[in-house]
Amino acid sequence: MNYLKSLIINFLVIFFSNHIIPGIEVADYTKIPHIGGDLIFPFVLGLLNSLIFPILKVINQHMSAMKIALISLILNFAAYGIVKLLPIGILVTSVEGYIFASAAVTIGSFLTNYFEMKRVVHKMDLPL
Numbered sequence: 001m002n003y004l005k006s007l008i009i010n011f012l013v014i015f016f017s018n019h020i021i022p023g024i025e026v027a028d029y030t031k032i033p034h035i036g037g038d039l040i041f042p043f044v045l046g047l048l049n050s051l052i053f054p055i056l057k058v059i060n061q062h063m064s065a066m067k068i069a070l071i072s073l074i075l076n077f078a079a080y081g082i083v084k085l086l087p088i089g090i091l092v093t094s095v096e097g098y099i100f101a102s103a104a105v106t107i108g109s110f111l112t113n114y115f116e117m118k119r120v121v122h123k124m125d126l127p128l
Contacts, residue, residue, distance in 0.1 A: 002119065003050060006112040010046035013108030018042065018090055021104065023097015027089050041090050045079050049109035053116045063117050065110075072109040077102045 018024050018038060026038045052071050056063050080102045084092040092098045 002116055003054065006116060007046055007050040009112050010049040010109055011042050014042035014045050014105050017101050017104045021097055021101045023092065023094035024101050025091040025093055027087065027091050038089055041083065041088060045076070045105070048075060050112070052109065053113040057120070065114055068113045068117065069110050072106045072113065076106045076109065
C-alpha cells in the first residue's frame with residue numbers, strides 16, 4: 001500500500017509541476033477518452049521515481065539519503081532532458097523550466113523515498 005501512495009504522490013508532483021512551472025508547456029491536453037502526454041509522462045516518471053527505494057532494498061544496497069537523492073536527481077534531469085529532445089506532449093521551452101521542473105520533481109521523489117526508507121528502518125528496529 002505504501003508503494004501505491006508513493007506512486008500517487010510522485011504522479012501528482014510531476015503532473016502539477018508540468019502545469020504550473022513556467023518554461024514547461026503541455027502541448028497535448030487530455031480529452032477523455034484520449035490519454036495525452038500530460039498523463040503518460042507523469043505516470044511513467046512517477047513509476048520510475050517510486051521504484052528507487054524498492055530497487056535499492058531488493059539489491060541489498062546500503063540505503064542512505066544521499067544515494068536516494070543522487071539517483072532521483074539523475075533520473076529526473078535525464079527524463080526532462082529526453083522530453084526536451086523528444087517532445088511527447090510536454091514541451092520544455094526554457095532552461096529555467098527544465099531546471100525548476102527537474103528540481104521540484106527530484107524533491108518530491110526524494111521525500112517519498114526517504115520517508116519510505118525511514119518507515120522500513122523504524123519498523124525493522126522495533127522489537128517484536
